[in-house]
Structure formats: structure tokens, C-alpha cells
Amino acid sequence: MSALRRILRDPVATLGLLLVLFAALVAIFAPWLAPYPDDAFDSHLLQRLKPPSAEFPFGTDNLGRDILSRVILGTRSAITVAVSVVGVSMLIGVPVGLWAGWRDGWASESLMRVTDVFLAVPQLILALALGQLMAPGLFTAMVALSLTYWPFFARTVHAETRRLRTALFVDALAGIGASTPRILLAHVLPNAAPAILVRATIGMGFTILTAALLGFLGVGAAPPSPDWGLAVSEARQHLPEAWWFPTFPGLAILFLVLGFNLLGDGLRDAADPRLRRSRH
Amino acid sequence: MAISSGWPIQPSAPSGAATIGQPVLSIENLSVHIGPARILQEVTLQVPRAGTLGIVGESGCGKSTLLRAVLGILPGGATVPKGAILFDGEDILTDCAATVRGRIGYVPQDPYLSLNPVFRAGDQIFEVMRRHAKGSRADHKAKLIELLRAVQLPDPEAALRKYPHQFSGGQRQRLLIAAALACDPALVVADEPTTALDVTTQREILGLLRQLTVERGLSLLFVTHDFGVLAAVCDRVAVLYAGQVVEHGPTRAVLDDPQHPYARMLLACHPDRATDLGGIPGTVPAATAQPPGCRFHPRCPLARAACAEAPPPMLPLGAGRSVACPFHAEAFARA
Amino acid sequence: MARYILRRVLLALPALFGLILLTFVLTRVIPGDPAATLAGDAATPAQLAEIRARYGLDRPILEQAFVHVRQVLTGDLGSSIFSGRPVMEEIVFRLPATLELTFAAMLLSIGLGIPLGLLAALNHNGPVDHLIRIVSVGGLAVASFWLAIMFQLLFAMEWDVLPLRGRSDLAYGAPPFHTGFYLIDSLIAGQGALFLDSLWHLILPAVTLCLPGLASIARFTRSGVLEALQKDYVLYARAAGYGRFHLAAIYVLRNAITVTVTQIGLLFGALISGAVAVEAIFDWPGLGTYAVQAILSADYKALLAVTLVVGVVYAVINVLVDVLQALIDPRVAEDIR
Numbered sequence: 001m002s003a004l005r006r007i008l009r010d011p012v013a014t015l016g017l018l019l020v021l022f023a024a025l026v027a028i029f030a031p032w033l034a035p036y037p038d039d040a041f042d043s044h045l046l047q048r049l050k051p052p053s054a055e056f057p058f059g060t061d062n063l064g065r066d067i068l069s070r071v072i073l074g075t076r077s078a079i080t081v082a083v084s085v086v087g088v089s090m091l092i093g094v095p096v097g098l099w100a101g102w103r104d105g106w107a108s109e110s111l112m113r114v115t116d117v118f119l120a121v122p123q124l125i126l127a128l129a130l131g132q133l134m135a136p137g138l139f140t141a142m143v144a145l146s147l148t149y150w151p152f153f154a155r156t157v158h159a160e161t162r163r164l165r166t167a168l169f170v171d172a173l174a175g176i177g178a179s180t181p182r183i184l185l186a187h188v189l190p191n192a193a194p195a196i197l198v199r200a201t202i203g204m205g206f207t208i209l210t211a212a213l214l215g216f217l218g219v220g221a222a223p224p225s226p227d228w229g230l231a232v233s234e235a236r237q238h239l240p241e242a243w244w245f246p247t248f249p250g251l252a253i254l255f256l257v258l259g260f261n262l263l264g265d266g267l268r269d270a271a272d273p274r275l276r277r278s279r280h
Numbered sequence: 281m282a283i284s285s286g287w288p289i290q291p292s293a294p295s296g297a298a299t300i301g302q303p304v305l306s307i308e309n310l311s312v313h314i315g316p317a318r319i320l321q322e323v324t325l326q327v328p329r330a331g332t333l334g335i336v337g338e339s340g341c342g343k344s345t346l347l348r349a350v351l352g353i354l355p356g357g358a359t360v361p362k363g364a365i366l367f368d369g370e371d372i373l374t375d376c377a378a379t380v381r382g383r384i385g386y387v388p389q390d391p392y393l394s395l396n397p398v399f400r401a402g403d404q405i406f407e408v409m410r411r412h413a414k415g416s417r418a419d420h421k422a423k424l425i426e427l428l429r430a431v432q433l434p435d436p437e438a439a440l441r442k443y444p445h446q447f448s449g450g451q452r453q454r455l456l457i458a459a460a461l462a463c464d465p466a467l468v469v470a471d472e473p474t475t476a477l478d479v480t481t482q483r484e485i486l487g488l489l490r491q492l493t494v495e496r497g498l499s500l501l502f503v504t505h506d507f508g509v510l511a512a513v514c515d516r517v518a519v520l521y522a523g524q525v526v527e528h529g530p531t532r533a534v535l536d537d538p539q540h541p542y543a544r545m546l547l548a549c550h551p552d553r554a555t556d557l558g559g560i561p562g563t564v565p566a567a568t569a570q571p572p573g574c575r576f577h578p579r580c581p582l583a584r585a586a587c588a589e590a591p592p593p594m595l596p597l598g599a600g601r602s603v604a605c606p607f608h609a610e611a612f613a614r615a
Numbered sequence: 616m617a618r619y620i621l622r623r624v625l626l627a628l629p630a631l632f633g634l635i636l637l638t639f640v641l642t643r644v645i646p647g648d649p650a651a652t653l654a655g656d657a658a659t660p661a662q663l664a665e666i667r668a669r670y671g672l673d674r675p676i677l678e679q680a681f682v683h684v685r686q687v688l689t690g691d692l693g694s695s696i697f698s699g700r701p702v703m704e705e706i707v708f709r710l711p712a713t714l715e716l717t718f719a720a721m722l723l724s725i726g727l728g729i730p731l732g733l734l735a736a737l738n739h740n741g742p743v744d745h746l747i748r749i750v751s752v753g754g755l756a757v758a759s760f761w762l763a764i765m766f767q768l769l770f771a772m773e774w775d776v777l778p779l780r781g782r783s784d785l786a787y788g789a790p791p792f793h794t795g796f797y798l799i800d801s802l803i804a805g806q807g808a809l810f811l812d813s814l815w816h817l818i819l820p821a822v823t824l825c826l827p828g829l830a831s832i833a834r835f836t837r838s839g840v841l842e843a844l845q846k847d848y849v850l851y852a853r854a855a856g857y858g859r860f861h862l863a864a865i866y867v868l869r870n871a872i873t874v875t876v877t878q879i880g881l882l883f884g885a886l887i888s889g890a891v892a893v894e895a896i897f898d899w900p901g902l903g904t905y906a907v908q909a910i911l912s913a914d915y916k917a918l919l920a921v922t923l924v925v926g927v928v929y930a931v932i933n934v935l936v937d938v939l940q941a942l943i944d945p946r947v948a949e950d951i952r
Contacts, residue, residue, distance in 0.1 A: 125926075
């Protein structure tokens, strides 16, 4: 709770929180907020590529669909992808980091070397290779992104666990006979939580950007999904005439990622000044 | 009764020579505020030419701020509502402070933290000499090597090319003393230069500092909280309490026979005296909530109503001594 | 220092070896039966067996792994299943284009990011500081592919001040191949006009690509300078009479940059990722375009080769960055021992 209060005292972090909350509300109520919810799939060829007007505030796309509605509907898929990818990455990376950080020996050491291998290639390249080898599509993209993002959690949690393992209170707990799982779950994990939370928030922004890029490159969401990256890709054929077509989906990406990044920055400062050096 | 300082070099006896001529540094009625905190109040002090002045007091008494004012590095937000600092007759607070750079050498408190770890030791000193010392780079190098010999740093040529982390603490402090002397200063300012060092090294460094100031006829302004160190280095001493000078005089005389109630109680706490370890009741006031009048009066056994009204003036006691307490002659009523 | 460099190189090797194994696992495990993928849907069992034998897929899995490692180590990354040409040839031909673009972007990131970060730190909490912070947070949030298209829309299509695509104008073609860097090769060939034209073509892609790096370098420099300014040695240097400019621009910056430099290694990863999209949009004939073509033609051999090569380049850059950091801060080389 005190962390939330510290966030609210920081105007920049508050702006981030507001952007994220706004996007979350839009995602939840997307079908009711969108002026033309059916434009997720319907096309209206007679009104294609109309510039912004009172009827279509963001204009229409190459199939005559309302871009505002598709941006709103796209919020839902962008956030779903980000939450799933970050969630799955956490489910893999946090236990790996806890275990490898707690235990010594070749098994935990080699596990961390595996994370090194994953971190040795830029994430997008690895995700592209994975995405290509499985059948391209949104689900594949999500799997590929999760498989490439978990090492970041493993790294973060590993470092935190290593630090806490040497802390006096952990020795004291072991001294009074607390079991290892209990120490890890009830004591180490809560202490590592701020670092995990910061990593997750920044990971949300990063995932949204990468997923949009995969959509743009054609290995993510497939037409006719109202995906932001896909929309920008479709818009390329209609430039320079339909400037509004790529502009608004791109701005949506910008603001949502901005929200997560600002919030992540604020959380990082609120959680622990030591974390200011964290990567990404 | 004398304090046995335990230091190898005893200070020279206070002599009349110290007061001859214009003082090299003269602090006049200096007040410094940092935000709402009134750190220093009307401090008046002189450092005689070729003499040494020690400033002693507990942490938070304003020693460091006084020193930073002299060095022209007051923290942001600091204001000087009153007073002047005259160095060789120039007011360094109003005139461009840069003109005195190089003429005031500085020996910092912590030799571990005061050198930039990513530059070679020699280059850090040459940069100062380049700006503030006459002559060419070759002159500077020759001069610095001579100084490093004087501070007894082994292999001076190699030392210039080393990085700070390759020296021990004592070696770094020798290096910093050499740096302080590099531009032929008239005054050296030292800020507890031995607190970060172990005891043996402390003695060597203090002995060196004392020797160099005497040999080169330098003036020294020395800040410390340690009476033993003070006795080893300084001819004269000023006792500072909560931003006010409470007593001022020859070191030996002040240590042997302190007059101000605060100085009396403080010296009574000194373990070497072992007469009374009862300490001083109460705590040093916060700089934002200084009591009016004499800042020591809430803790003073001699305090009376008048003490809370106006800061007591410095009373001359003869033999170069003065004290800021009109009731200094009274004995403490013991509880 | 030599020992440190050697040690750092040795440390990088296991990860690279792991990467080679990972690419093997990817080709063998994930697509199910690679022979079926290669042969297509209409293949007969005989054709499948023939393909298995030709690619060694009928051998025990460990032997296959060994062969894979040996091939990669000898620089044989296989042939494109799309064009049939050796993948390595294609990559050697295209890598310089990507490196020219990413190096240009990196130079822009560093050359603009460090002064901006310094400027922000010296104006701490002032309007300039806030402006630079907002720009730097925004720079990390913007999708590079979208920014590329917006830049094309404005600078190339609407205002027509910068070229839309490519590395040079068709009228010039490519300079004779020495390094593969147009800027260098055109100078070697003495083609001044081509040099300017290549530079002209480089502007939009490089500016698009540099933005996230610029943002993160500005941020790290800012916080590094702010932290360094709090240090005792700054106070000492001020008291000893360092000049204001020297103090800020040289004395403190060098401390601050040790942190920034570690970012440059990570930055290269971001630049390569960004390059995939930026190259595709600006028709820049580098590895990114190649990767996108490989995706579109389902050429997994090519894609894996790109992954490997990028992994190697990334590792080399990170080793170089660590060495650079040890040169800036001599304690680094000694601490790690």
C-alpha cells in the first residue's frame, strides 16, 4: 500500500498508472465502447479509406472498417497477449530463478547457463525463429515470446535470491528449522516481489512492442484480427493518401507502452533504489 | 593537568610571533544558513600567518560548513546573510572565489573517496596545477615528484601513473597532502584528515602535516573532533558549539584550563581525563531549532535568564584567549 | 588487461556453444519431422526416406547434433531450402549492410544520448531536464516500424526531402566491394557523389533505429552523472579548483559512462531487433530484410543461420563493450578476477 502511495506522489508514475488503467478499462469494455463493434470482422467496401470525420473519428481502413473501433478492440488483444506472455514467463522464470539462486552445484549452475544462451540472442530474432518453426499465428507468437522472455525473470529472481540467501534473517530462519520451500515461498519470494513486479511491468511494455512487431512482420496476429501491428502493416500500401490509417494504431501502441514504462520507472524508484540499474 | 596526546610531535609553545602581521585568513562575523537551518552564527576567527588554528567541536557543530565556506564549496541552498572571509585581505565570498584557488590547499577527510577512481592519480593533480600553478607540464611534474618525495611516498614516478585503488589509505592521504601543496598555497585547510585511517598511519600523517607546515612556513586551518589530534598539530584552537565559537585561545592553555562551560564539560568527557564520564545532559540542538541567545544555555549548569536573550560577546581573557560566557569563572553546582 | 580480455572471451564461449545446440534443438524438435517439412505435403514415403538420408536425419540424434556443431564451427550453415544457395554466402553479402546501419544508429545514439543525458543532469529538475526525460521515455515506447513509416510518410512522401528506400540511388548502383560498407567502399573507389548519396539514404533508417538507444543512453548517462556528482571526489575536485566545464564534461562523465557503456552491449540487441523492421520498411538489403524474406518463404535454414550469426555478432560486441568498460574504469578488470 505504501508503494501505491509513493507512486501517487510521483506525477510521472501516476500518469503511467492512469494510462494503464485507462487501457485496461478500454480492453474490458471494448465491445461496448467501440462505435462499430462488428468492424472486427465486417468490411464495408463502399466507405473504404475515408479520412477522419465525426462519423469515423479515426477514419476508415482499406476495407471500410472504422479505425477507432479497431483500435479499441485491439487494446483487448494487445493486453491479453502481454498479460499471457508475462504471466507464462513468470511461471517459468521465477521458480527457475528461485531454485538456481538457492542451490549451489552443477544443476543450478547449468540452468543459469541455459538462460545465458537465451539471452545471447536478441529476443526478437529468437522469437522469429521459434515463430517460424511452429505454424505462424498469434498463439505461436505468444509461445515464442514467453519462451524468450522467461530468462529475464530467472535472472532477476536469481540475483535477488542470491542476495537474500546471504542475508541474516534467512540464516536465522534456517536456524529455527524452517524448511527450504517455506523459506523460499514465505520469505524470499515476498522480498523479491518488488523486483519481479518491476520486471513484469517493463516486460508488459516490451511485449506489447514486440508482439506488434511480430504482427507487422506477419508472424503474429492474422487478418482480420484488429491487431495494431497488423493494421500498420496493411496501411503501408495506402500511403501517402491514407495517413490516418497507420497513425492511430501506432499512437495506441505508443501510449500503452508509454504507460507501462512510466509505471515501471515509478515502481522501480518506489520499490528500491538499488534496482535503478536493472536492465531494459 | 596536561592532556597526554600520545602524538610524536608536540606543538610549539604559543608565541607572540603568531599574532604579528596581517592574518592569512580572517573570518569575520560569518553566518551561514542552509535553507531554514542556521548553521553558523557570527563566527569570527583568524588563522595567523605561518600559524595553525584548530577548530574543534562535536559532529553537527558547523565545522564542515565553516570549512566549505572557506573553500568556496558551500552546498546548494546555502546563503551567507552576514559576514566576510578575508584571504590575504581579499573577501573570497564576494570577489570571484576562483582567484584564490590554488592558494588554499585542501586535505580532505576521506582519502578513499576523495580521488576519482577512473583517473590516474598524477593526472588528477596535474589538472589542478594546469589551472592554478605557473610553469609548464614538465615543471609541474618535477615539482610534484619533489613533493611526493617530501611526503615520503615510495617511487614517486610510478605513483603518478597509478590509479587510486592501487594505493593504501595512508599513501592516498600522502598523495592528497602533496596535491594540497602543489600550487604553493599560503594556507592549507585540513578536514579531519586522519579519521579514515588506522592509528599508526594517523600518527605518521599528522607528523608529516605538522613537519611540512613548519618547514614551509604554511598556515594551517585544521578541523577535528579529537583533542589528541588537536594537541599534536595546532598552536591555537577555537571551540565551536552549534555554530557559535564559544572559546578561543592557545591550544595548550585551552586544553589545560578550559573556561567555557561547554568546553569544560566536553573536556571532562575526554577518556584521558577520566574524571567524569557523565557526559553533557541534553543533546545538540537541531540546526533548524537553535535556541535564542547562547545556544548552549538549555544544557548549561550556569545558565540564567539573561543567557536566553542575546548571544554573549567574546570576552578577552588575556594571553590571546577569549571566551563567550560572562559567567565562566563560576564553579558548577554539582547535583 | 590481457588476462581480463582472454577470460572474458572464454566466458562468452559456453553461451555460443549453447546457442549452436539450441539452434539444433529448434530444427529437430520443434517442427516435428523436418524431413516432412522439407519434402512438402505430397511426398511419398520413398521421397521422405531419400530426404532423410540426404540430410543425415536417419542417423542417431547425438550424431546429428555432433555433425551440426561441426558444420557450424566450420562455417557451413547449410543451404537455403528456398533458393538452394549456401546461406553463409548470402549472409556474408548482407551482413555489412546491417552493420553499417546499426553502427550508424549506434553512433547517433551515443553521440546524441550522452550529451543529452549530461545536459539533463546539469539542469537537474529544470525544464530542460523534464523535456529530455519525456523524450527519452517516449523514445523507448515508440514502435520502430511505425516510426519508420511515419518518417517515410512525412520526409519522403509528403515533403520529398529524403529518399524513400534503399542504400543508394539506382543511378549509382553499388560501389566495388571491399568492406561492404557503402560509405567506406565509395570513398575507397573515390566516388564522392555515391558517398554523399549513401549518406543521404542512411539518414532516415539510422535516425529511426537510433531512437530507443538514444533514449536509454540519455537516461543512463543522466542518472550516472547525477550519482557521480554526489561523490566526495567531486567535492574535493571543486575545492581543489577544477573548472566547471572540466568537472562536468570530463571528470564526472567518465565515471557516469562506465554505466552507460554496459548499456551499449544491450543496445546492440535492441538495434538488431529494430533493424529487422526498419530494413524491411526502407528496403535496406541487410540481414533484417533477409530474415523477413526467410519468414515469408518459410525458409527455416536461413532464419536459423541469421539467428546464429546475430548471436555471434552480439557476443563479440558484448565482449568488446566489457573490454571498453575495463579501459574506462581500471577497477573493472581487477574486480572480476
